[in-house]
Amino acid sequence: MVSSNKSFDRKASRFKPQPSVLVLCEDSKSGKRYLEEAALHFRARAQVEIVHCGVTHPSGIVDRAMKRQEYFDKVFCVLDRDTHLCFERALSEAKSHPKITVIASYPCFEFWLLLHFGFSRKPFRSAGKNSPGDLVSKSLRTKPNMANYEKGKAISYFAQLLGEPFHRARTLAPKVLEDVVASGEPNPSTEIHLLMDVFETLSTPQRI
Template sequence: MRSRRGPQIDVDMPEVDHLSIVREACTRKSHEYSAVWCVLDTELDQSLADDLVREASRTSVELCLSTPCFEFWLIMHHVDCTRPFQSAEEAKKKLKSLVPSWSEGTTRFSDFSHGLEDACRRARKIDPTGREVSKNPSTNAWRLVTELRAGLD
């Protein structure tokens, strides 16, 4: 993603709670970037998801949320999956069964790049608006992919 052409992307992984990440992102948008996205998990916490959406709309920060976890977005690169997960750990086990070499510390784009179009299509099918962020399972990561691609044109 980091290239001289197209959008310039900075990745930051602060060790703070989800709401603090959204608040920090707001300060960066106004000073450093034209668009700021927070890529976060809901961990099946409806209250957290609601708070994140409320805070992001107040601060004009875009959210890329996955329920129960980001790994669901990665699963969608390999298979169509619409059954609910009982936990983030269950989703991670499913991903590991699909990509045996995967681990949280070693996510390689090459393991998922071939399925990007399928993942976007599958995720849009579950949530066409990208706004049903607490639906289990769901991910609106396709919105971020769409915006990044638009920046490459």
Template sequence: MMARRENSQRRSSRTVPVRRRNVLVVSGGQKTESQYFTGLRLTRRVPITVKCKVDAPENLVRYAANLRDRYREEFDAVWCVVDVDNFDIPPAVRLADKVRVNLAVSNPCFELWLLLHFADHRAHVADYRAARDLVAKHVPGYDKELDYAAFDANVERAVARAAALGPDNPTTAVGRLVEAVLQR
């Protein structure tokens, strides 16, 4: 008896869809960062999960690594978004490297990232208040509350501007995070 050969044209051509896992973004800020990344997720339909925890950068890195380890199947990238403010950043950088968590540091603060949506700002920014005032020139009344829609049209421009900044104040790695998310 001859073995039956399957007609290759009749084979099912089902493909298993590749599930995009989320990017976990852990922020040291309570409002602004969450509003920004939630807006990015909803507007651009990108897979982001945002968690906020007011804590020192090193503790945020530990928290992010623990979430990643607890929910392994959910996240294929983990980022911590932190401001320099008055924190000692080098220990957080070393820990992030050790536990494989990406770190998006803004110096002096996240508001620099927001400013880059509107201006190619390269001059020193003293602190949060100075950054807030610069953002408010473009987004009247800005003060820790944001409507993502005001920023969406200039996201790619902000990514390019952030990439052009040097390693000192002002600087932000949030552009790397946003670029990685948009490329998914």
């Protein structure tokens, strides 16, 4: 019996314990639900806590991350560039904390959803009363089954777009970032696919 227990212990010790991960996002409904369901899809939910932290600007989210990072192995801040004046300051503040990683979207999370329908690099600029983020949502509403999209609705867009559209977005987002490097223009682009990669990694046992 003792030998059996020791054998079990040796087998269990071959894998690293999953890191504890916190994801902080600005959007309390559609974006937050999408990330929660993505974590669930990759079976990473046990180690991922996605929180709407009660602030709607990048520096506030990073500030919350700095305060909570001691309780986690890694903290991700999902930030929208849009028209936030404190965006660059938030990026600068995050860089000084190794545990904190910014997942940025230009101009907003909805561009990630837009990539589910095809490649795009047409910049989104403020027009009249519409912010760049507003215009991304407007463009998204022209896509199949997205006519009623609203940022504040708690609708399961992850489930709706899972499959080929989701695979397309994960394939296209890195290509967009390659063009960002080549052109120097980040608008539009997103790093949400990097967070999807993290979720997928969390679901896979890591050998020591």
